[in-house]
Amino acid sequence: MKHQQRTQRDLTRLNAIVLGCLVGLFAGIVVSTFRLIIEHLLSLVQAVYGWLGQHPWGLVPWAILLVLMALMIGHWVKQTPMIKGSGIPQIEGQLAGELDYAWWPVLWKKFVSGILGIGSGLFSGREGPSIQLGGTVAQGLADRLGFSGSRRRLMIASGASAGLSAAFNAPIAATLFILEEVYHNFSTLVWLTSLTSAVVANFVSNEIFGLTPVLHIVYRQALPLKYYGLLLLLGIGLGGLGYGYQWVTLRVGQWYGRLTWLPRHFDGIIPFLLVIPVGLWWPITLGGGNQLIVQFAQQTPLLVPLIGYFILRFVFSTISYGSGLPGGIFLPILTLGALLGAIGARCFVAVGWLPTMYVANFMIYAMAGYFAGISKAPFTAILLITEMVGTLQHLMPLAVVAIVAYITVDVLGGAPIYEAMLQQMVVPTKAQSDGPTDQLEFPVNEGAGLAGRQVRDLAWPPDTLLVGIRRGERQVIPNGDTILRAGDTLLIFTYQHNRAFVRQQLTHLNDSSTQPSD
Secondary structure, X not given: OXXXXXXXXXXXXXXXXXXXXXXXXHHHHHHHHHXXXXXXXXXXXXXXXXXXXXXXXXXXXHHHHHHHHHHHHHHHHHHOHHHOOOOHHXXXXXXXXXXXXXXXXXXXXXXXXXXXXXXXXXXXXXXXXXXXXXXXXXXXXXXXXXXXXXXXXXXXXXXXXXXXHHHXXXXXXXXXXXXXXXXXXXXXXXXXXXXXXXXXXXXXXXXXHOOOOOOOOOOOOOOOHHHHHHHHHHHHHHHHHHHHXXXXXXXXXXXXXXXXXXXXXXXXXXXXXXXXXXXXXXXXXXXXXXXXXXXXXXXXXXHHHHHHHHHHHHHHHHHHHHOOOOXXXXXXXXXXXXXXXXXXXXXXXXXXXXXXXXXXXXXXXXXXXXXXHHHOOHHHHHHHHHXXXXXXXXXXXXXXXHHXXXXXXXXXXXXXXXXXXXXHHOOOOOOOOOOOEEEEEEEOOOOOOOOOOEHXXXXXXXXXXXXXXXXXXEEEOOOOOOEOOOOOEEEEEEEHHHHHHHHHHHHHHHHHOOOOOO
């Protein structure tokens, strides 16, 4: 009997690897094509702005073309609202059971509109759309294979991981981001399938773009320990400004709502017109910002121009995102972090605290710190920058800056940016007691209210059944006397359309419960 169980487990994990390979292949092809077209279109647009600088009579037809593109994308957004914005909250909502959508309209509309918006030079990133494209490709494959419930969610998570991996050539960070920030699930099947799909998608991407890291920054040497005190100051500054970025980004949509003369789905006209002077005067800033990061790391401007570039990127990236156009904030956040790192380093150089040769190092550290603070995903930030830069020598300073920035945002009351975006999208759910049944997985974290409580002492949501507890590699069959422990994953049966309500109720129960006194 034990031998048969071991064989079944092995086959289950082998099947997960096969599915991961399948998802990674298709998602890698779609996202790599998406990335390739954007890069070529952005280069073309920069050349067009160079030509328009010499032939200003072409500005009027160019503006008309951009407005027509904005109207077309706005029409698609009205038809299919799930293509709006980054796409990461949509995937997170699918995995949490709080929303769902038809995969084909989202796939092709997000693909085309993302290319047109990001390739036109708007300060939007390709990474969020790439995550949604990868997850949507996997959703289509799951539908074709007849998968539902947990198997469907497993494929969507692996597709999202593959999408980010193909966008950044960072399979380890892509896997961790899905586990840490999007799915909040570290079970063996989830990480195994996600890692497999990320590796396969990365292989596809490397075949197209080569092995050079996305942000190949040349630096002279690692930062000596005597300068680590400056990293604490940098981390605090990044955390404070990261909280400010969260505050503005989560409210800019409301500010657009005050423009009553313009239908909301046509808000994209504004950034499409505002990008014209930006392209004419500062073409290097167009797009997500990876070109800007690499160029400024090689030849860093002086302090005042750096501050100007930061203000421009901060304001226009929030304008681009708030309009509802398909496009992410992932790479724009990294670009802002790099600029803040350069600004901080220039300030330290000016007062004699830091040699000029370490300016590029501070740009690398600040990218991780700014992203860690805003997304509240420090592990992902550290690994992401490590893979994107292509060296392990920065792990210690990356960790210092990321932790300090994370704690600073946490003290200020900041929430994970993508989770906050999802809360803005999702209408509060109600209990639904019909439809097919499904399984919900809910983690019991260290210090959570559920930890240390007996199953019989908890007021479980209606229409739910606790069928199992995953405790490490073991699965415990619970009874009323079973005590929940930190690190457990609760396996709960409920109705498929009731998942979001049950998750909200369990979260509230987890927050409001108190652990028994010793």
